[in-house]
Amino acid sequence: MNDNINNMNVIRVYKFRIYPNSKAEAEIELQLKLSKEFYNLLLEKSINAYKEENKKISIIVLNKSAKEIEADKKFLQLYSQVRCEIKYRVLKAYKNFFRRVKENKSEKKVKVGFPRFKSRDRYYSITYPQDNGSFMIERKNKKHMLRVSRIGNMQIELHREIEGKIKTLTIKRKAGEHYAIFTTIREIELPKVEDTNPVGIDMGLDSFIALSDGTKVEKPKFEKKAEKHIARWQKIVAKRHKGSKRREKAKQQLQKKWEYIANQSIDFAHKLSDKLVNSGFTSFAVEDLHIQNMVKNHNLAQSIYNASWNKFMQMLSYKAESAGMKVIKVDARNTSKECSNCGNIQEMPLSERAYICNRCGLQIDRDINASINILHRATTLGQRESHAQEENVRPQKEAVFEELRTDKIHLLQNAIIA
Ligand SMILES: [Zn+2]
Structure with missing residues (x-):
């Protein structure tokens, strides 16, 4: 054996x-x-x-x-x-x-x-x-x-x-x-795990994640709250005179808020990744998103969400891999626009919450539809065999050096794994 x-x-x-x-x-x-x-x-x-x-x-x-x-x-x-x-x-x-x-x-x-x-x-x-x-x-x-x-x-x-x-x-x-x-x-x-129950995970639009088995996980509430606090303290810092004591104090407050979210998102990511790894799935298909580009996003709410999501992905990856399960990254293009039933591609404005296929008539939640597409793509990848192995996500070796980056978003993104 x-x-x-x-x-x-x-x-x-x-x-x-x-x-x-x-x-x-x-x-x-x-x-x-x-x-x-x-x-x-x-x-x-x-x-x-x-x-x-x-x-x-x-x-x-x-x-x-x-x-x-x-x-x-x-x-x-x-x-x-x-x-x-x-x-x-x-x-x-x-x-x-x-x-x-x-x-x-x-x-x-x-x-x-x-x-x-x-x-x-x-x-x-x-x-x-x-x-x-x-x-x-x-x-x-x-x-x-x-x-x-x-x-x-x-x-x-x-x-x-x-x-x-x-x-x-x-x-x-x-x-x-x-x-x-x-x-x-x-x-x-x-341990070698027989891949009998793979699942696709979509970074949801109005959920934190959506799974190909139909489950949706809500965005954590702390994100909304944090967004308000951070926006407020950013404004306060901007108003105060450069080099003044009061500005320094406001900067410290802002830093504290970021630390607070970092800790909250670590906690959230731990719980969610534990749950997923222990719920009977045998492999995970996820979108291959370029985090670097994601982080450059200037929208504060989106940056916070991206950072949390990245944290969650890192944890899911190392926990799944340690349990002998694969995490397969797939091309994220058109996962929302494609019909998971017939492969039709149609425009999906952000306001559309349901995917209603104008070719086969499928009606399904937009994020769930995307997660099924992600799962399909991983399965296709798996059939091309050797590729899937290489697609395994490894815990970042450079974690410790990443930690040193000063950008606040990076701080969040690389907040500590354990
Ligand atoms: Zn269709």
């Missing part, structure tokens, strides 16, 4: 509140300040290298610049691994920059700006990229303490057990609170 068992590495992310005392907090502040300076100097040097010598920024160029910057001994207060990770952040910012330059060349758009320098409130985390003794968790009088090199001991609220081998630690300061974020890796055995 060994043929039926596959092994896979599962990467998970855990986020816990930590409570540094004033000394440790001051250390974190110092580390963040130095990291920000180090980052900005690296960026400056590489922008110059790029402008003057037209050099593409590589890790070799960055290593050389880092050496020069480290001549100022104050940067040696940063743990060497932390400095190393900062190079990768700069490298990543450049990769995005070069990608945008390339995209713009092909689309002939306006000039792309260099990666931006970071201000204090845009640099809020440091990462220890390897567990090599630079941090550890200890138990002390029923409390858990996190000991981190160069920072010290802090109480940690370990509300769930960490499974697997810890790979990285990120210390994050957000809206006046501190968090420790761990990524872990664990090898698990995958």
Whole structure:
């Protein structure tokens, strides 16, 4: 029966509140300040290298610049691994920059700006990229303490057990609170599941999701509420004078609201994905949406929904895959316009809640119709065999680095998995 068992590495992310005392907090502040300076100097040097010598920024160029910057001994207060990770952040910012330059060349758009320098409130985390003794968790009088090199001991609220081998630690300061974020890796055995009950999932128009078995799941209420609060605080921030204390305070409030939604959507996504993985389905067909483009949406409500949905997809993917079930992504084009009964394609304005086929007469909820189409497409893909396997959605390896992005939407989108 060994043929039926596959092994896979599962990467998970855990986020816990930590409570540094004033000394440790001051250390974190110092580390963040130095990291920000180090980052900005690296960026400056590489922008110059790029402008003057037209050099593409590589890790070799960055290593050389880092050496020069480290001549100022104050940067040696940063743990060497932390400095190393900062190079990768700069490298990543450049990769995005070069990608945008390339995209713009092909689309002939306006000039792309260099990666931006970071201000204090845009640099809020440091990462220890390897567990090599630079941090550890200890138990002390029923409390858990996190000991981190160069920072010290802090109480940690370990509300769930960490499974697997810890790979990285990120210390994050957000809206006046501190968090420790761990990524872990664990090898698990995958049972082979006979795919007898596949289901299609549509990102609904007036529901959160619609399933090909006819089920619809409502959009969570917190989204509406959050949208109101965020719009309100965005306005307040905009009205206040740049650099003023009051503006800073309003910005913190806004950040708190985003954190609140991030936590709510994690909770919602956990519950819904658990439910789906345990309701007897054996595989999941979903739309292959380009999240990057989705996030660029300027409509606040839609951005919040997209982010929640993406969170949900990530969770469904890793939970389903860990249970030996496939998640198959399919082309999302025309899933709403196509008749799931006869294949007819007709226009479907957003105001139409029902699909009424003008060829075969089918009458069906528009989102359910789309979810059946999604299921059909996955089945067709499955028949072309080898493809389906490749379409498996894997938990994002870069989760920890994604976490570092400062854009509020990305914060939500990449809010922690576990
Ligand atoms: Zn039809």
